[in-house]
Amino acid sequence: MAGSSLPRRALGRRLRGYRVQSKKSQLAAGLHIELSPQSIGRMEDGQKVKICSSQIRDLLDFYEVSDPSEGREEVLRLWQEVKDQAHAAKLAGTTKGWWQAYTDQYAPHFDHYLGLEAVATHLTTHQVVLLPGLLQTAGYRRAVSYIGDPSLSAADMDRRLELAAHRQVRLADPNFRVDILLSEGVLRHTPGGPSVMVEQMNHILELIDTRPNLSLRIVPMNAGSHLGLLVQSFTLLEFPPLASHLVEPPVVYVEGYEGGLYLERADMIDRHRRAITDIQRVALTADDTKQLVQQMVKESGT
Template sequence: MWINTLADAYGISDDERRVLLGLARELASVQPNWWRPYADGLRSGFDHYMGLEGAARRLHTWKVTIVPGLLQTPEYRRALAWTEFPDAPTEFIERLVEVAVRRQSRLAEEGFAIDVLLAENVLRDRVGGSAVMAGQLGRLAEAGQRPNVSIQVVPYGAPAHLGSLAGSFVLMEFPKLPSTGLQEPPIVYVEGYAGDLYLEREPEVKRYRDALTEIRRVALNPDASRQLVLSLAKEYAS
């Protein structure tokens, strides 16, 4: 193995050699970036987020506008895509929908979890019309029953909280690497219309973690949130 050759050449210790070999095995076991063939349809830089999402063990998501991508129905994602790219060919739109569907395979992976906090506005914004929203809210209610998915809604009329100032964001936590025990520190992803922001410094991450705590404080519990989601889904379907 080339690592052993380099280790011999540089005279590194046995402990350092074991770390390097462990890292090499872990890198070799990582699944290829399946989204690369779709890169022409992704927003600039979003492939970086996709890589982080694929490596994370837990996502803490706060959304003030749209449903998180991992929980979107194809119809909802298609409606968003047509809004963003009204002049695009149908083939382009369908590739975006295919990416969204493939992303959601993460929900079935062992060791992965997502905690979702939604402003009530997310449920009431009629993306794609009533039929699309009825299906989307049905999907949310169904997803919230998974053991690795938590969904809570911050209702209209909730007390003031930091989520209103922070805007939508995702806090990503990563697992320890099995061979080395090394662990990537958490990262906060802030999605912007003209560009994305990645925050890694501990004080920055702490501010967003504190914001999550404050948002949860005013959110409905998962059961009450599900009842609200189902109630609105019924309204859309009627």
């Protein structure tokens, strides 16, 4: 997929590991292959950097990774995947991800998330205040956008709605599994007013009935103690194997008012997996969730 960051992430993570193991700085690595330390950092973060095969090999030599069994061949295979992907995207005329046409409509930190969401095969999200973007109707998205920027122009609003609609196309992909754990309070909030929320809840009911790859379970207000009260909102993204058959580790994304966090350490992933298990313990079943949403629609009287 154009714009996929998976091989680049895997390559960058391994190069960072070998650099740290060899006790070399980003500055030293950059000087060795005539790149800035910032470029080394971007590459290690899985971002696009102009670099050639000989420079990759020179870095491996500099990090004293000479034995194929130590991972040298693995790094070179990943680098070949990065090149093959870039070549295929160039031939297709899609060297950027589709979402990058909307960079003026989202915060810079969210670009990386959209790239990960576009290639994830399993997304699990726990939300305590707002509905995740994959579920939002145009009316709900519009209301939330105006909360953040009341002076937003009509043209910019249309582009934000286009972006949201494009993201939601992935829900039609049977290979994309989505598990949503939603605080009941999310549906009790009414951005845009009761009529917007009724339309939104009816949309949720339609998705429940028509998208077998989507699971929605509500955590009721009287659920008692569970880890979701501490961990708050987050999204766990999991990915398919790379062409080299390596398994790309999951990422936990945590969004805040001033930016986002991307958590990749194994202990952090494990803690969020435990939180998911504990939240699932107190969440309503899928059938009971559907009944509660239907009841809330009736209670609205709209």
